[in-house]
Amino acid sequence: MATTDAADITEEETEHMIERNCVVENENVVSSIDPKEMRAVILAGFGGINKLRVTKKTMPEPQQGEVKIRVKACGLNFVDLMVRQGNIDNPPKPPLIPGFECSGIVESIGESTQGFEIGDRVMAFVYYNAWAEVVCAPVDYVHKMPDKMTFQEAAAFSLNYVAAYMMLFEVANLREGMSVLVHSAGGSVGQAVAQLCSTVPNVTVFGIASCSKHVAIRDSVTHIFDRNGDYVQEVKKISPEGIDIVLDCLSGENTGKGLGLLKPLGAYVLYGASNMVTGETKSFFTIAKSWWQVEKVNPIKLYEENKVIAGFSLLNLLFKQGGRVRLKTVMDKLLFLYIQGKIKPVIDSLWALEEVKEAMQRIHDRGNVGKLILDVEKSPTPLMASDSTETSEAGEEEEDPEGDIDNKERMPFIQ
Amino acid sequence: MATTDAADITEEETEHMIERNCVVENENVVSSIDPKEMRAVILAGFGGINKLRVTKKTMPEPQQGEVKIRVKACGLNFVDLMVRQGNIDNPPKPPLIPGFECSGIVESIGESTQGFEIGDRVMAFVYYNAWAEVVCAPVDYVHKMPDKMTFQEAAAFSLNYVAAYMMLFEVANLREGMSVLVHSAGGSVGQAVAQLCSTVPNVTVFGIASCSKHVAIRDSVTHIFDRNGDYVQEVKKISPEGIDIVLDCLSGENTGKGLGLLKPLGAYVLYGASNMVTGETKSFFTIAKSWWQVEKVNPIKLYEENKVIAGFSLLNLLFKQGGRVRLKTVMDKLLFLYIQGKIKPVIDSLWALEEVKEAMQRIHDRGNVGKLILDVEKSPTPLMASDSTETSEAGEEEEDPEGDIDNKERMPFIQ
Numbered sequence: 001m002a003t004t005d006a007a008d009i010t011e012e013e014t015e016h017m018i019e020r021n022c023v024v025e026n027e028n029v030v031s032s033i034d035p036k037e038m039r040a041v042i043l044a045g046f047g048g049i050n051k052l053r054v055t056k057k058t059m060p061e062p063q064q065g066e067v068k069i070r071v072k073a074c075g076l077n078f079v080d081l082m083v084r085q086g087n088i089d090n091p092p093k094p095p096l097i098p099g100f101e102c103s104g105i106v107e108s109i110g111e112s113t114q115g116f117e118i119g120d121r122v123m124a125f126v127y128y129n130a131w132a133e134v135v136c137a138p139v140d141y142v143h144k145m146p147d148k149m150t151f152q153e154a155a156a157f158s159l160n161y162v163a164a165y166m167m168l169f170e171v172a173n174l175r176e177g178m179s180v181l182v183h184s185a186g187g188s189v190g191q192a193v194a195q196l197c198s199t200v201p202n203v204t205v206f207g208i209a210s211c212s213k214h215v216a217i218r219d220s221v222t223h224i225f226d227r228n229g230d231y232v233q234e235v236k237k238i239s240p241e242g243i244d245i246v247l248d249c250l251s252g253e254n255t256g257k258g259l260g261l262l263k264p265l266g267a268y269v270l271y272g273a274s275n276m277v278t279g280e281t282k283s284f285f286t287i288a289k290s291w292w293q294v295e296k297v298n299p300i301k302l303y304e305e306n307k308v309i310a311g312f313s314l315l316n317l318l319f320k321q322g323g324r325v326r327l328k329t330v331m332d333k334l335l336f337l338y339i340q341g342k343i344k345p346v347i348d349s350l351w352a353l354e355e356v357k358e359a360m361q362r363i364h365d366r367g368n369v370g371k372l373i374l375d376v377e378k379s380p381t382p383l384m385a386s387d388s389t390e391t392s393e394a395g396e397e398e399e400d401p402e403g404d405i406d407n408k409e410r411m412p413f414i415q
Numbered sequence: 416m417a418t419t420d421a422a423d424i425t426e427e428e429t430e431h432m433i434e435r436n437c438v439v440e441n442e443n444v445v446s447s448i449d450p451k452e453m454r455a456v457i458l459a460g461f462g463g464i465n466k467l468r469v470t471k472k473t474m475p476e477p478q479q480g481e482v483k484i485r486v487k488a489c490g491l492n493f494v495d496l497m498v499r500q501g502n503i504d505n506p507p508k509p510p511l512i513p514g515f516e517c518s519g520i521v522e523s524i525g526e527s528t529q530g531f532e533i534g535d536r537v538m539a540f541v542y543y544n545a546w547a548e549v550v551c552a553p554v555d556y557v558h559k560m561p562d563k564m565t566f567q568e569a570a571a572f573s574l575n576y577v578a579a580y581m582m583l584f585e586v587a588n589l590r591e592g593m594s595v596l597v598h599s600a601g602g603s604v605g606q607a608v609a610q611l612c613s614t615v616p617n618v619t620v621f622g623i624a625s626c627s628k629h630v631a632i633r634d635s636v637t638h639i640f641d642r643n644g645d646y647v648q649e650v651k652k653i654s655p656e657g658i659d660i661v662l663d664c665l666s667g668e669n670t671g672k673g674l675g676l677l678k679p680l681g682a683y684v685l686y687g688a689s690n691m692v693t694g695e696t697k698s699f700f701t702i703a704k705s706w707w708q709v710e711k712v713n714p715i716k717l718y719e720e721n722k723v724i725a726g727f728s729l730l731n732l733l734f735k736q737g738g739r740v741r742l743k744t745v746m747d748k749l750l751f752l753y754i755q756g757k758i759k760p761v762i763d764s765l766w767a768l769e770e771v772k773e774a775m776q777r778i779h780d781r782g783n784v785g786k787l788i789l790d791v792e793k794s795p796t797p798l799m800a801s802d803s804t805e806t807s808e809a810g811e812e813e814e815d816p817e818g819d820i821d822n823k824e825r826m827p828f829i830q
Contacts, residue, residue: 089719166680170588170680171588171680171723173585173586173588241737251714251715255714264731264732264736264737264738265581265585265586265727265732265738265741267723267725270714270715270717270718271718272718295714296711296712296713296714297711297712297713297714297724298711298712299666299670299685299710299711299712299724299726300666300685300726301726302685302724302725302726303685303686303687303726303727303728304504304726304728304731305726305731305736306726306727306728306731306732306736306738307725307726308586308682308723308724308725308726309712309714309717309723309724309725310682310717310722310723310724311714311715311716311717311718311719311720311721311722311723312680312718312721313718313719313721316679316719316720316721317679317680317721321679321720321721322656322679323679323680323721326680
């Protein structure tokens with residue numbers, strides 16, 4: 001990290017394709033030859049997808065209170081796009097390894113560290129550094145996986161379900177008979193919200209999503225509306241008395257619309273600002289403009305209208321505001337619901353680390369239904385001509401063809 | 416109501432002191448001679464306390480779905496001051512009978528009205544008109560009193576406990592181990608908040624009140640601070656991690672301070688704006704200035720800080736926003752807590768209808784600890800020289816001396 005020039009790569013990060021320096025073991029386990037190195041996705045500087053690449057990094061070792069995890073799968077979230085663009089509050093200086101959650105197997109344990117054993121199947125929150133073969137994490141952020149949970153499910157679990165649970169039950173106080181409106185209902189948080197709502201009797205879920213996703217998600221919500229249509233009028237037709245809880249990850253004009261749709265004592269929860277991301281990159285000026293364009297709220301208006309407005313950022317809560325102490329109770333409840341079969345992550349697609357650019361483009365284009373997973377053990381799907389409609393099958397081990405890839409695209413392994 | 420000139424009194428409202436036209440019955444029951452008339456406090460126009468007087472009004476009769484209540488006691492709240500000043504949103508045109516809550520006995524029942532019988536001891540929310548000998552109210556707003564509850568307690572119960580309960584448990588989601596900061600801790604809502612907090616294990620209550628009230632209320636809260644001191648620094652010393660719930664009836668600079676004191680996921684609830692009331696009367700310009708001086712809140716800042724801001728107006732909820740449907744569940748829970756002895760209204764003082772000006776002045780001066788009650792059956796306490804420290808005793812039936820009262824003040828019956 002001797003340089004902060006985003007375009008440069010330090011000596012530790014010699015870029016090379018994994019196929020050349022790695023061995024393929026049984027069960028598709030791919031690992032580095034040098035035990036002091038690991039593969040990782042690196043963000044060389046803030047900007048477009050060309051700032052992402054797979055490199056070798058020095059193997060991390062666990063400090064006191066940490067476990068070292070051999071990563072199997074990582075979650076890819078919209079916030080990773082915002083990190084890539086530098087479109088977040090106080091980002092660390094690049095180069096950095098992105099990613100806030102992963103699943104894997106405990107490989108070693110730091111000094112004076114209790115609660116885990118080597119070989120434990122775990123999922124973890126991390127403050128960056130998730131998109132790598134190995135991650136070290138403080139034990140407060142690490143949770144054992146239920147036996148029947150797959151690594152892919154575990155990588156899709158932590159961030160989205162904890163966020164959905166806390167918003168619904170700790171911020172907004174969801175109870176029997178209430179109504180919930182969720183934007184990006186087809187996304188991984190949206191699907192977690194819908195599932196958690198179904199654990200409470202008689203909750204009506206209004207989902208907003210692109211028309212292309214309606215068939216895939218219509219069973220998970222009560223009513224579904226087109227994000228490009230006039231959802232306010234549509235919702236009012238069905239529920240003229242308003243909505244109890246509005247969960248918004250978009251911001252912008254949706255804040256005013258959401259507040260307007262609330263029932264008395266209803267709560268609007270802003271948990272993201274993905275409308276700030278329009279192009280592949282974002283200038284500071286545009287960010288500042290988006291910020292100031294957000295309508296500010298007069299508390300006396302809230303008083304007269306009996307309304308609640310809340311903001312929720314799980315990453316800030318966990319990593320900047322001491323929220324880790326709340327985590328265990330929430331995760332225990334969520335794992336109990338998982339074991340009961342009441343919640344189950346919806347996986348959109350699996351991608352090799354080398355496919356992170358395409359994966360990110362898919363989130364950017366809002367093409368996903370459920371979670372995008374970086375599967376550390378997966379080899380990149382062969383590039384195909386862009387007019388191909390063929391999809392590669394699970395477990396295929398094909399060499400990544402070299403040469404010009406400009407007119408080709410990878411098709412991920414779609415679950 | 417032929418005229419809307421606030422200073423005029425219509426033919427129905429011939430002003431006269433009750434002692435001249437009423438008979439004193441046994442047990443101090445004072446009632447009008449004419450069964451088609453009743454005594455009531457009237458607000459002739461918005462402004463100072465001189466706009467209030469006791470007059471005769473036509474006896475109301477219950478409509479379908481209503482009960483007619485022979486009133487025993489009425490609650491006096493800070494919002495009544497704001498009504499008097501016209502300092503509320505969309506007030507009705509004066510002349511009007513103020514008052515939003517009372518207790519009494521069901522005297523007759525409207526057509527097709529179920530759930531009550533003549534003779535039932537009840538308490539009721541009303542949209543104005545409470546400060547009178549007789550009130551008619553829709554049954555949704557009327558609740559039977561527990562046997563051991565006095566009429567004075569019942570008149571102190573509805574508005575303050577329902578507000579405190581909804582703010583703590585429906586808006587802010589109070590749970591075990593949390594901390595609550597309440598402004599005006601010595602007021603009737605403040606005392607209800609403190610009592611309800613004590614029904615949840617391990618809740619810390621930070622009360623803010625004038626120093627003169629500290630002795631009276633210090634057992635009801637965990638920590639107490641001077642409202643004129645730097646409470647933010649004092650609270651931070653005790654609880655550097657912040658507060659879970661801040662309940663503010665003052666507004667103004669306390670909004671920013673309250674938000675600043677919140678823990679992550681903490682909720683600031685604004686339930687009044689009594690800082691808007693400074694003098695005895697209020698110009699429109701000053702009101703507008705107060706409104707705009709309230710700091711507006713950027714939702715993205717709430718997002719980054721994980722904070723909740725809520726407004727709560729029980730009167731708007733009940734009478735303008737359909738909130739009556741929520742009332743029964745809340746009142747059932749509160750009455751259960753009352754019967755268990757876990758909550759009990761704190762009565763500051765009892766006043767005759769004729770003493771409403773002095774009662775209002777006491778609220779304005781923030782002299783009360785707990786609730787001020789207008790006791791319909793109470794005769795005015797004799798006026799005394801202002802240097803007198805003597806307090807009249809309960810049940811005294813003395814004639815209100817006529818003549819110059821400028822240098823005299825009534826001392827209420829203090830419980």
